[in-house]
Amino acid sequence: MLDSLALRMRPQTIEQVIGQEHLVGPGKIIRRMVEANRLSSMILYGPPGIGKTSIASAIAGTTKYAFRTFNATVDSKKRLQEIAEEAKFSGGLILLLDEIHRLDKTKQDFLLPLLENGLIVMIGATTENPFFSVTPAIRSRVQIFELEPLTNQDIKAALETALADSKRGFDFPVELDAEALDFIANSTNGDLRSAFNSLDLAVLSTPADDEGSRHITLDIMENSLQKSYISMDKDGDSHYDVLSALQKSIRGSDVNASLHYAARLIEAGDLPSLARRLTVIAYEDIGLANPEAQMHTLAALDAAQKIGFPEARILIANIVIDLALSPKSNSAYLAMDAALADLRKSGNLPIPRHLRDGHYAGSKELGNAQDYLYPHNYPEKWVKQDYLPDKLKNANYFKPNETGKYERALANTQEKIEHLKKM
Numbered sequence: 001m002l003d004s005l006a007l008r009m010r011p012q013t014i015e016q017v018i019g020q021e022h023l024v025g026p027g028k029i030i031r032r033m034v035e036a037n038r039l040s041s042m043i044l045y046g047p048p049g050i051g052k053t054s055i056a057s058a059i060a061g062t063t064k065y066a067f068r069t070f071n072a073t074v075d076s077k078k079r080l081q082e083i084a085e086e087a088k089f090s091g092g093l094i095l096l097l098d099e100i101h102r103l104d105k106t107k108q109d110f111l112l113p114l115l116e117n118g119l120i121v122m123i124g125a126t127t128e129n130p131f132f133s134v135t136p137a138i139r140s141r142v143q144i145f146e147l148e149p150l151t152n153q154d155i156k157a158a159l160e161t162a163l164a165d166s167k168r169g170f171d172f173p174v175e176l177d178a179e180a181l182d183f184i185a186n187s188t189n190g191d192l193r194s195a196f197n198s199l200d201l202a203v204l205s206t207p208a209d210d211e212g213s214r215h216i217t218l219d220i221m222e223n224s225l226q227k228s229y230i231s232m233d234k235d236g237d238s239h240y241d242v243l244s245a246l247q248k249s250i251r252g253s254d255v256n257a258s259l260h261y262a263a264r265l266i267e268a269g270d271l272p273s274l275a276r277r278l279t280v281i282a283y284e285d286i287g288l289a290n291p292e293a294q295m296h297t298l299a300a301l302d303a304a305q306k307i308g309f310p311e312a313r314i315l316i317a318n319i320v321i322d323l324a325l326s327p328k329s330n331s332a333y334l335a336m337d338a339a340l341a342d343l344r345k346s347g348n349l350p351i352p353r354h355l356r357d358g359h360y361a362g363s364k365e366l367g368n369a370q371d372y373l374y375p376h377n378y379p380e381k382w383v384k385q386d387y388l389p390d391k392l393k394n395a396n397y398f399k400p401n402e403t404g405k406y407e408r409a410l411a412n413t414q415e416k417i418e419h420l421k422k423m
Contacts, residue, residue: 004200005162005170006196009161009162009165009196010054010057011054012058013058013061014055014058014059016058017051017058018051018054018154018158018192019150019154020051020147020148024058029145034059039063039065040142040143041115041120041121041124042123042124042143042145043100043123043125043126043130043138043139043144044123044145045127045128045130045144045145045146045147046127046146046147047127047147047190047191048127048191049188049191049192049193050148050149050150050192051192052125052126052147053096053098055123055147056096056123056125059123060094063094065093065121066090066092066093066094067094067096068093068095069095069098070083070095070096071098072099072107077106077110080110080111081110084120092120093120093121094121095122096125097111097122097124098125099125099126100124100126100130101130101133103138108135111138115141124142130144150190150191150192153185154190154192155188155192155195156182158195158196159176159184159185159195159196159199162196162199163176172214173211173213173214174203174216175213175214175215175216176199176216177215177218179218180202180216180217180220180221183218184198184225188225198221198224199216201224202216202220202221202223202225205224206220242261243261243265245261246261246262246281249261250285250320250324251285253328255321258321258323262274266309266313266316271304271308271309272305274316275301279297281323282294282297282298283333284330285323285330286327287328287407288329288401288404288407289326289329289401289403289406289407290404291406293322293326296318297319297322297323300315300318300319304316326404327404328403329400329401329403329404329407331398331400331401335398336397338395339395339397342395342397349390349391349392350389351389352386352387352390354370354371354372354385355387372385373385382420384421384423398414
């Protein structure tokens with residue numbers, strides 16, 4: 001058995017695909033395409049190890065088309081030309097194009113006509129969202145399908161199938177304890193390839209008993225899977241989903257969900273992304289409701305980045321809990337967005353002359369800085385005068401939420417000033 005278990009268990013027909021019922025189940029789109037023999041090029045995207053290559057292999061096996069693979073990162077244009085020649089000679093083939101988001105322009109230009117004439121049915125595979133990472137020229141010629149993470153039950157079913165299949169699995173008896181099976185399913189984070197590889201290592205590194213059987217216990221399985229497969233592709237779609245879920249959980253004041261998503265990023269060792277996102281949250285979602293939380297966040301994140309993991313998790317926990325349970329306000333950034341919207345609509349309007357710089361020679365002749373009233377010379381350090389350009393003099397951007405003591409104080413000050421303006 002020179003090939004790995006993951007390779008031996010790769011599905012040969014569409015019925016053997018694990019999971020992805022929304023695409024390959026009875027009556028679903030890819031199953032219908034295969035059964036009608038009406039294949040079209042597609043892009044499959046989702047986390048590693050959940051079946052992108054398996055679906056491509058299964059489509060080829062079911063339809064009896066030749067199946068070739070091409071990696072956009074490492075394979076040359078010459079290799080693509082050889083595949084094209086084979087497709088012309090054989091009347092067509094299925095091409096799994098891995099890491100399609102990294103396909104350079106010269107390879108794209110060569111591939112596009114082949115997609116147009118149907119000689120090659122391309123199945124692109126990527127961990128990144130193709131709507132962001134794949135060029136429009138390719139996207140317009142394919143269908144795009146998102147694959148869903150495999151469940152623990154999917155992983156267990158696949159491993160049990162491998163253990164029961166003496167041709168593709170193991171050609172000797174293997175006994176896998178239920179606790180060991182649960183451990184693999186829980187620890188590989190929906191990555192079936194990793195689950196197969198871990199089982200393969202455990203089985204092949206375990207001596208056979210007198211009858212040639214191998215017994216895999218939880219202890220053996222734990223030693224074969226030294227590190228949890230809770231991984232994070234920092235450029236992938238799931239990475240941004242976790243960051244988004246973290247921010248929305250903190251915004252929604254769900255401290256438990258906030259800690260969960262922060263834990264995912266901690267486990268992945270992604271302190272820079274955590275620091276950036278928590279800084280944004282402190283100002284975007286907490287804002288003026290609790291400025292002290294912003295100062296605490298910046299100080300703690302600075303310290304966290306100096307000490308690094310694992311100790312940095314302690315500081316991150318403090319920040320996440322503080323932000324999640326803090327009063328919330330987005331009034332500041334909404335005020336800035338409103339000001340930017342007016343600016344983009346009206347352009348750079350003339351600044352009132354009394355506000356212009358009056359320190360250079362000739363400024364007085366132009367009427368600049370004349371009649372400016374210096375607020376410090378007046379009671380309460382305020383005096384009635386116009387500051388906005390005439391066209392925007394009635395603009396009111398800041399609308400306080402009053403969700404914290406500080407912002408309520410700002411709201412009171414604003415209300416007092418607006419009252420004085422009307423006097």
